[in-house]
Amino acid sequence: MTGSSGLSAATKQTSQKLGEQITGEGIVLLKNEGDALPISTSTKLNVFGWGSTNATFGGTGSGSVDETTAVSLMEGLHNAGFKTNETLTKFYTDYRADRPSVGMMSVDWTVPQPTIEQYDKAGIFENAKEYSDTALVVISRSGGEGMDLPDKYSTESNYNKTQQGSDVVYSTQKDDIDSSKSYLELTNRETQMVGRVTKEFSNVYVVINSASPMELGWLDQYNSIKAAVWCGGASATGFNALGDVLSGTINPSGRLVDTYVYDLRSTPTFNNYGNFTYDNSTEITGSDKNVAKFVNYVEGIYVGYKYYETAAAEGTIDYDKTVQYPFGYGLSYTTFDQKIASFDRSGGKTTVKVKVTNTGDTAGKDVVELYFTPPYYNGGIEKASTNLLDFAKTKELKPGESQTVTISFNDEDLASYDDQNAKAYVLEHGDYTITLNSDSHTVLDSRSFTVGNDVIYDDAHDGKRSTDQVAATNQFDDARGDVTYLSRTDHFANYDEATAAPTNKTMSKDEMAVYTAKSTFDASDYDKGATMPTTGAKNGLTIQDMTGVDYNDAKWDKLLDQLTVDEMTDAVADGGFHMISLKSINSGESVDSDGPAGLSSNFNASMKGTAFPPAVMIASTWNKDLAKQRGKQVGVEGKELGITGWYGPAMNIHRSAFSGRNFEYYSEDGTMSGFMGGEEVAGATEEGMMTYVKHFALNDQETNRTNGLCTWTTEQSIREIYLKAFERAFKDGKSLAVMTSFNSIGARWAGSNSSLLQSVLRDEWGFHGAVETDAMDPLADFYMDLNRGIRTGLTHGLSMTGGDGLIANTDSAGTVTALRKAMHDNLYAVANSTAVHKDASMPVWAKAVIAADVVIALLLVGSEVLAVMRYRERKQAAAVTVNQIGQ
Template sequence: MFEYFKNRKSKKHEIMQRVKEDKAKRKERKQEIAALPESERKAEIKNDKLLRKEQKQQRKKELKSLSRKERKVAKKEAKIYKKLKNRPRRFTGWSIVAILLLTIGVTVGPTVLSLVENITGKHIAIDTTSDEAAEARDAADIVSEEIANEGLVLLKNENNALPLTDKKINVFGSTAFNFKYGGGGSGASDQTRAVNLFDALTNAGIEYNQELYDYYVGLPELEATTGNSSTGVVQVIKGMLSGDEAAGEPDVTDAALTQAKEYSENAMIIIQSDAVEASDVSKDQLKLSEEMHHLVEEVAENFSNVTIIVNAGNTLELGFVEEFPSIQSVLWIGTPGPFGTNSLAKALSGELNPSGRITDTYVYDIESSPASENFGDYQYENLDKAYLNYEEGIYVGYRFYETFYQGNEEGYNQAVQFPFGSGLSYTTFDWNVVNQELNSDSIELQVEVTNTGDVAGKDVVQVYYSAPYTPGGIEKSAINLATFEKTKSLEPGEYDVVTIQYDTRDMASYDMTNENYILENGTYEIKLGKNVHEIDSTLNFELAEDIVYQTDGDTGTTYKNRFTQSENEMTVLSRNDWEGTYPSDQDDTKVATDKVIERVQGHAYNDDVEMPATGADNGLNLEDLKGLDYDDPMWDDFLDQLTVDQMIDYVSEGAYHTKAIDEIGIPNTVLMDGPAGFSFFFKQFEAGAYPTEIVMASTWNKDLAYEMGEVIGQEAKAYGIHGWYAPALNIHRTPQGGRNFEYMSEDPVLNGMIGAGMSKGATDQGITVFIKHFAMNEQETNARSGILVWSNEQAMREIHLRPFEMTVKEADVTGAMSSFSYIDGKWANPELLNGMLRDEWGFEGVVSSDAVFGFMEAPQAVTSGNDLMLDIFSVPSNKNKLEAAYEQHPEAITVGLRNSMHNALYATLKTHIFNK
């Protein structure tokens, strides 16, 4: 074995020397060409290109003439050569600034000075060094591991292969040395305290094959990729520049396999996906590469007990696990934070009993969902904008598969591998409905859950409903998640009675024709399920007459269709005609109508408003308004004191902080990313780190979600942070979304319940929670150029806006972050931000933009309900635009600025900043 490592290192050194020599030759040749007269230079460049082409063809011929074994070695050496030659340089300092400037087109000048100040965080003051801060991080670590423990999902466990009887295991694959603890971009978190996988195995009493470990450590391919980490901004840049080529996987020698077989019959392989903010993933990236499949095949053919670990924030194709009988178990761990390896190791040893449930439908072909038909890069031919048609309507995720295959179990089983909500345990549970009250106001059940197995564990009671459907009528999924509850840990023989309750109104559908919600008469089936497809018991609720809801139940605002102005023509999927309405991007005209162009490019200023007072001397400080209602008359007296210049400065510089206005007691506030623990996009600092949101959601534990938010809030107070850019409530529209790790689920109700718990926990600690990205920000492709997203009102309300509505109403949040998307043809759509969010749902607080790009302009924002510009790059530009707009529309701009200040300062007063 030692001789093998020695030879590998020698080969790597040899290839490295060749790389250096070739680079030197290329440099020398460039210098030779540069010295030639221009007339000769072009001819030489052309000759060099032809020579390289001939050499490439010659190499191909030589490769074909080799034996299979020799060809394999040659290909491997070529791959190592390519990796070493193209090894990326680390982005640092000004190189980051330069790339960002190029990316968004910022001009050099005063803007650069502002940009540098923003990137360095000079204006942001937080203290992570105090004893209180250290205690907060300790508490965060505890909750982080609890989430990883409960978020782990056991998907397959044939013959009770887990927990391991023989506590010895062979860990195959380079992925074990590049464990994914979290995601990339603004959703990244501090992983400096992350536990190495092999240390975690040792801590759990599991012995791993040291010789196999040493074999992998010695591979040059591994050495070239291990241990690299980046800040959020660099991860995003890499995502924007990356291609879809899957990472290779080194072969395992026969000698290494033989030694491993002698060590143990247990083998483990970790499979992963690469997704990051600013970059979606392809179908090929969500299934095994040819090399990884070869590794799985080799291991499965040589070991009797193989465990597959799914270490990915995106839904992967797992059909391969059924190809090999020796793959006895599958554990999904997602991207589980710094202590997720501990959870994994404890699950393998049996110290931890898995209790998580998956938050997406796992299918054999990820492109079999209708949403996948309209995902990717679509550009108008006559408008400098990208667009995206949500032609799937309400049929996202399980809503499609359960409805399309209703009554066709064979077809369903050929399409779906693991239904939404799936998850196994090392024990068994029995359910018994001991009480039920079903009426037109509420659905309430009491379910006795008994542990009928041999070890302690937790169970999840999932409650679904099926509403009566009339063909050709309002679209309805065959089944919908209503709510869920998780039990406490139950010892063998112990039981727990869980109470399930939700409003009957929650089962209503939106009627676009009559602009209201309706519960149509008929039989509503209330279903208790182990997952969406495995139903334990069904209760029937009969509704004799329709119940129509004309107004919002909390605010009394009359419902109306708010997103039909664009008249964008598209066919929306209907269960009444699957074949005739199934989405296809081939039907797109790619030509924007005149009305769409006018709507996108135009902006209406309301000049028919009274000019408010500015610059008054009323002797009020912001603290004087603490505890007052949003519409208290004293707000007018306070806001009258602000000047137009002060307001312009305040709303324009809203990235990661807000500015102090000392004269009237307005303090500086600090606002921070991110959903998996505090982070600053441009530099790292020590902070609590959590599993990504998909893992939090996979716990199906609302109390734990609240606890996470609460501990984050306590940490914020210890650091001097006042606002949290989280949680992210967008859905997994398709498996390919680059930020799926940062989002929770394909289901809006699960998103809303977990999101509300997280938000409530932080809000109760005096933190402004910015729920994001409001709304329909479900792909990264073209997002930062302002993508036009088209849908219909029913799908928007029932699927994409539902998690935000639930969180606003249940957590009383005072912050939101608008998305990059043009909703119904408008960025910062006033019907969305004022009509829906504020008027219909009753939101009181501040709306920040997402990171500002060229199409996001402050005048449109402040007159549409978007209050702060999360602006790193173009602060002077947006100030100039506001000043110019003020000259043209003084009343509209002043009122817009004043409303933005009111919203932002009301939220500030709700934070811990003025607590005595």
Template sequence: MLEINMDDVIAVVQSIRAELIAIAVFLVLAIVITAAVNRHTVADQATRKLAHSTSWVVAGIAAVVSVTMMLTGPLSNMITMATAEKHELSAETIDKTNKLAVDIEREGITLLQNNDGMLPLAAGNINVFGWASTNPIYGGTGSGALSDAYDTTSLLDGLHDAGYKTNDELTKFYTDYRTDRGVIAVTSADWTLPEPPASTYTDSLISDAKDFSDTAMIVIGRVGGEGLDLPTDMNKDGVVYNDNSSDYKDFPEGTHYLELSQSEKDMIDLVTKNFDNVTLVYNGANAFEFGFLKDYPQIKSVLWAPHPGQAGFEALGEVLNGTVNPSGRTADTFVKDLTKTPNWNNFGAFQYDNVAEFEVESARGTRSPKFVDYVEGIYVGYRFYETADDEGLINYDDVVQYPFGYGLSYTTFDQKMGDVTYANGKVSFDVTVTNTGDTAGKDVVEAYVNPPYVNGGIEKSTANLVAYEKTKELAPGESETVKIEFDDDDMASYDYQNAKAYVLEAGDYQVSINENSHVEIDSATVTVPTTITYDSADNTHNGDATVATNVFDEAEGDVTYLSRADHFANYDEATAAPTDYSMPDDVKSTFYNNGNYDPTKFDNADDQMPTTGAKNGLRLIDLRGADYDDAKWDQLLDQLTFDEMDTIIANGGYQNAAIKSIGKVRLSDVDGPAALKDNFTGVSSIGLPANIALACSWNKDLARQYGETIGDMAHEMQVSGWYAPSINNHRSAFGGRNFEYFSEDPVLTAGLAVEQVLGAADRGVYAFTKHFALNEQETERNGQLCTWSNEQAIREIYLRPFEEVVKASNGKPQAMMGAFNYVGNTYASAHVGLNQTVLRDEWGFKGMLETDYFSGPNYGYQTADQAIRGYTDIMLATADTTNHVTDHSATSVIAMRRAAHNILYTAVNSWRYEDGQPDANMPAWKIATIVADAVLGVALAGLEALAVARFLKRRKATAETVAAAK
């Protein structure tokens, strides 16, 4: 999703271009007539003055009509949203939300290192170093940005509230240096990392600091956001940042954003030379390179404090002093060298060199298709590192700093695995967790599966998270028994080359409980006696309504995918940078954008025109609670006209529109993911911690509370739809939206996202789970980005969280948001296989699917005609562009009818309709427009009447003068 930006401005101007031209034309005509009708061409003064007056009255009428057409036409929805009544949060809800934010951050903060038991640290004096300590990261940018309408707890506030006194002299030193960081916006960024050069720390400043306390904290911060991925090369053209000194470059050649800058290195050198007890706090969402820690034994403890929202920093001081025992676990793998990850050479956008025929001109210049290859296949994150270690490709300890699922505590736990049973398609066992230390705390039970692998067979990782649970807080010596249960088809793999279905191969499956993805606690063997292929109607995978078989063959492309065969023998070939930048001819033949898509070419001559405009007397409220397939839906849909269907399909930006004839009121849908943010009224909710913090908590109960709290705030703000949660994958540590996406693991993501969606749904709020699908990068996301991946990876990694969210809702009304990118060579929001075959037919999704932000002329490939035929229902558009349906054929109207059904089914089952028909008063601005038009109409008519009267008076006077002269 986008905030209001230049694309919005351009789209608005384009949508009112005809009206602006009309005003200009009549203005010019009035000027021309005024100039032309002068004493030299019309001697009669009365006629000349009448012509002058009438021309300007006509110009005025044209202006009034044009402005009215703009206001009631292309600008209507925007003005309605901007002038809507503002509904603020209650003090009670603000307080409750802030408390939840702190609870999430308490469990999201992850203790990565604690040598010599440095932490917890008794409250007292502490020196806090690092410019980020005075300007920390609270959330991401873009649609995930937080509101400035509410109080924010700073990092230093959190320490002070926990009883620490921080060095004011250091704080002043940093705030005097700079008070703001570089701006990271949707379309541009300043990646400057303000950090005073070590040479600017005076001897007295350091001396005073040593006198103040013998303990130091260093804060390192990294920001990310929508629209731009984090730079993989800080010296690449287009990357903007300022060095902190003219004596050196902060980022020498070959360095990236997720490693220390030179100023940060120098600052750490300075601090560690003067302090032996140092805590490092990393305040960021993206996995950072911590290989430098081996060089600094003085840095004894390391805390990862992900984006805490507006109140979450309260938890940092509590974790530091031991009031809260950290229980966070990493949601991603932290490696020592990010340049050696399998996707390093294939992250970003690569320009095709032979696609001139697909170039489109937009307000942002010429756009042409690009591509990205998901070469690593299923070996994403820890799945690669654990398998590569087992296959001998890597030495694990040389490569991985902190495994996935890793986190330390101030106490110790013992986990005992009970007997594992496998019966009736379910694997189940108990895990008894005991606090064996002397401090209360929570633990996480992580269950993994290592399936049998045949060399050259179906690709399988040696470690696959299959289930997880978090304990309650356990007192010293206290135990809790956690039940782990999962279906055997959760251990299946997708065979896209042979069976073209999910397959649970016969053999021994090692089921384990682990401290993290790498360290096993205990395990047992589950034996599957015979191979099960999920390829029949009475034997589908994971409860699919129809058999899951290959849908994405065309998205595989001509790509060599990483394979475990022969100990990853093809690693170098598969992970190399692309060498062929040409789009194949067969791909070209079915590539569409706004330059070559013609809906009439895809009309079906056998389609029969549906009924429209019938008088069946139904209102939308009559369908609340009715089944999706209830016959009454057909009667209601028969009532809709083409224009009514087009209105609700086309105008889906931050709302779904009203349809007066059936009592459908306008509903408000607003941005997320960590808050509710109305970009038009300016009203926003409290910002909760980003999803990366929730992911590090591994706590499903907190996720449920998160969704419920969003729902509660939505009620107070009169909001029905929430543009969240965002559940794409952390394919790369450099993903710009990793703060709002959960994890590199689809199972961890799914478990938490399900609870968020169900929590919101419990309050009658439909969550737009997004971005569907394969939207793992921001670079050229709306630049006709062809994303190539194989079906196994698509299903097992990238679609898995979406699948779980849909199935957990059990067919109840839902919403989902598409992605900007292409899946293979087809725009995601027009991909029939994705949006119909998989989403609706296999998973049973019922509800509305919306595009991501719609700016067809600016992006060059979005059109409502193609989207509705691709089983997308509603356009996230705020201005009239290519978001209206142009084809009036039976094929098109059938697609419109289906889309309207999905939108209305979702809308009527939202909380706004739970007490009957909502009020639908005419917006105040429309009433004002009508009044203004009437007043101006009367005024202009009066002016013309006055002009005519004066004309007649002058003519009469002239006639009398002539008569008298005779």
């Protein structure tokens, strides 16, 4: 359908090599007592855990990758030179060969694992001890689109229905069902297996194959567990890198992108994540068939490490008993020394030079992590005590070798958003400390400076931030709702009240007035004073004439005048996985594709790119250059596959460990996500790809995502946590496209939220380009309204059925004006991407179908001719026979 014959051998090789490098640099060394790792390849391994035979490469849904030809975990070990116990491996594959399904249609959370009785009956431990004295335990967890992970491993879970409404299977292994455990703990069978392995073997190593942070306190409960590594996913060849890390061919340099706590049920988000239903739902949606849901982001800005570091600073938690592995944590096979070599400030800009020296005896890479601590005034603007500012990865340093890393930042990068008083970004007066850390908790060096007076970034005071087009001001006051938010005031005095499960489950009349169900839409609210635009003009312009033309150039009006109403209507409504051909301006049909971890098509199995590591693995490299290379390679693959639009990368936040799509998102931190996502977008955009960065915005859980999920939060957290992840994709990455989310921000659907799509995205950030919905799924039909959307910032719908009936009143001046504005943005993206080179005369797929029809017709005609000829031959033969008999 794209005219492509697939990826070239050279491109495949480059992509696979890059994916393997990302996995190698993303694997995190969690534990290494007595330098137990690396292991000599002469060591024979008993590999325990069913996950060893069916490891996860990422997750399911649009972010999944083709695993059919990928290197398996066991193959990765063998390719590194290890020999493994084949009897043990066969025991697992005989037990179960397939991974349980986790998807939008059906969900089975079974963690396959034989019982101890089955191990003993097969003589597995006796066999393993005869094979070697070394055990490698693999613990694997999956996740996927449409379903969050069980907070209780039983029907008592908060998430007990699939997106399609069917029942969830928690485990087909009845002895594993346990409401005292979550899916992110060892199951009962795994606990027994680990206990037995650690008893029988004195040298035990562990691989954690889970994108979501698990409870890993058990790693420190067994003396025989010498070392552990985290590998949240892999590319087509990424498990080769795991083998190389274990053998020492690769020195691990990954760092965690989430905080790992001992008890996931004690996080500030736990009671306010998942399934919450309004008790006046029918009144809200206008139908008892449609159920209105909500979620309260009660933790405010205190997401992940920002809470734990601040709570420790305030003395409200025992950090060491609460946090096992801090954000940014990771070990190495060598040692490094880091120190601030110089710290220079001039004109509101600071330049920090950090000297990194390899003080060990093994070559390796290190990560420079820079954080800042702002002044906090009790009861004032909410601020975390520790905030990631920037980071960099060194080159590979030989023993004794040094490298000086330079990081620069502006004072405005330290500003907080004050949504209560100034309603602007504010750099408050006081002392600011810049810290050089090995992780979010461990300070290696620091410098401080003082800001004498408040700097308020608005027009009335000190002007906008340098990266904004206009000064930011409150846009989401209506998203605050009637919710108590966690505050640092008086040492988090309101913690218990703020983080308790919601008691108010009634939407107010005022909130219902802005709820964006189709039943509340009135075009007259938006179309006052509209005049019918020119359509169908003959100005002689083509889309090719518009490449590089400024968005506000009058030439665009002449091009848009050429479009007919039917063309605009069809283009806006029928936007699923393509942009349609427009003959009036010679714009050919473009092709869009999932997915964030590798280009793939839901409709054409042969149209697939390389399986890359998931975003969480890319982020854990802490290597911006690798992220950009990955983006560029997606663009290169897109050119070869004829794909011009990429539904990715995905930039939502790991608000909770239980999010089903944590594999597809970078981190719990908006700054980390922003830097890495921005680099990926920049790389792909430079290759001409339209990157539909998603899901814009606050789509941080899967549960109820298609129920018009009302997301209540503060403007400060929206800007400092959730939008920060997207911001660099547009300002630095220059993305030409974005995909909106299913959920609502407050009570306004993100796809028709003018504050999000116009005031912030376009006015503040300066974006021009395509803004698409998430899938126009029938489940979300009652509130996802293109008619409202195109009047508030949308440009087209990801329709799964061709878009018929999605746009109404096309004889109205208001509708045609909205369609024209949407097409301006769509065509700006097309003109500046590889889609501009598509032929509008006839799409390749149509030519292929016609060619196939011709071939079939010729075959049919040929068959008919042959049939007639054979009939005549038989008739003539029969006549001869009759004559012979007569004679």
